[in-house]
Amino acid sequence: MKRIVVIALAALGFVVAATVGRYYLVGHGGGTSSSSSVSIGGPFQLVDHNGKAVTDEDFRGKYMLVYFGYTFCPDVCPTSLSIVAEALDQLSPEELDKIVPIFISVDPDRDTPESLADFVPHFHEKLVGLTGTPEQIKAVARAYRAFYAKVNEDDPDGNYLMDHSSITYLMGPDGKYAAHFSHGTPPAAMAKRLAEIL
Numbered sequence: 048m049k050r051i052v053v054i055a056l057a058a059l060g061f062v063v064a065a066t067v068g069r070y071y072l073v074g075h076g077g078g079t080s081s082s083s084s085v086s087i088g089g090p091f092q093l094v095d096h097n098g099k100a101v102t103d104e105d106f107r108g109k110y111m112l113v114y115f116g117y118t119f120c121p122d123v124c125p126t127s128l129s130i131v132a133e134a135l136d137q138l139s140p141e142e143l144d145k146i147v148p149i150f151i152s153v154d155p156d157r158d159t160p161e162s163l164a165d166f167v168p169h170f171h172e173k174l175v176g177l178t179g180t181p182e183q184i185k186a187v188a189r190a191y192r193a194f195y196a197k198v199n200e201d202d203p204d205g206n207y208l209m210d211h212s213s214i215t216y217l218m219g220p221d222g223k224y225a226a227h228f229s230h231g232t233p234p235a236a237m238a239k240r241l242a243e244i245l
C-alpha cells in the first residue's frame with residue numbers, strides 16, 4: 048500500500064514537472080524563441096564517447112545542439128537524432144563548422160562511453176555522445192529542464208524503457224540558451240532557423 052502511494056506521488060510529481068517544463072519550453076515563443084525568461088543550460092561535467100572527461104567549457108566558441116535521450120530508445124531518440132542529422136546536412140560547411148551536435152544520455156546505468164561510441168556515428172559524424180554518473184546526469188538534465196524516468200523497472204529480464212522529454216536545445220558560443228526545437232520539428236525548418244542564427 049505504502050509503495051503504491053509513493054509511486055503515485057512520484058508519477059504525479061513527474062507529470063507536474065513535465066507540464067511546467069512544457070509550459071516554459073513549448074508554451075511560449077512558438078518553439079524557437081530566442082529570448083527566454085527562464086534560464087536553460089549551465090555548467091556540466093560528463094564523459095564523452097571516447098572516454099574523455101569534458102565540461103561545458105570545452106565547447107565554448109561553438110554552438111551546441113543538445114538532445115537528451117538513451118541508446119536503447121526504440122523510436123523517439125533515433126527519430127530525433129535523424130532529424131538533427133538531416134538538418135545539419137542542409138547547412139553550409141561554414142555553418143556546420145560553428146556547431147557541435149551533442150547527445151546526452153539519461154540512462155547512465157547502461158550508456159557507457161563504449162555504447163555511445165557504437166551509437167553516435169550511425170547518425171552524424173560530428174555527433175558527440177556524453178554520459179556520466181547518475182548524479183552528473185541528474186545535474187545536467189536539471190540545468191536543461193529535461194525530464195526522464197525509468198519505466199517498467201520490474202521486467203524480470205532487467206529490460207526497461209525511459210520516459211524522457213524530447214527537445215533539442217541550441218546553446219550559443221557563450222554557453223547560453225539561444226533557441227530550442229520542439230519534438231517533431233521538420234529538418235528543413237530546423238536547418239532554416241539554425242542558418243538564421245549561426
Ligand code: NI
Pocket residue numbers: 116117120121122123124125211
Ligand atoms: Ni528516446
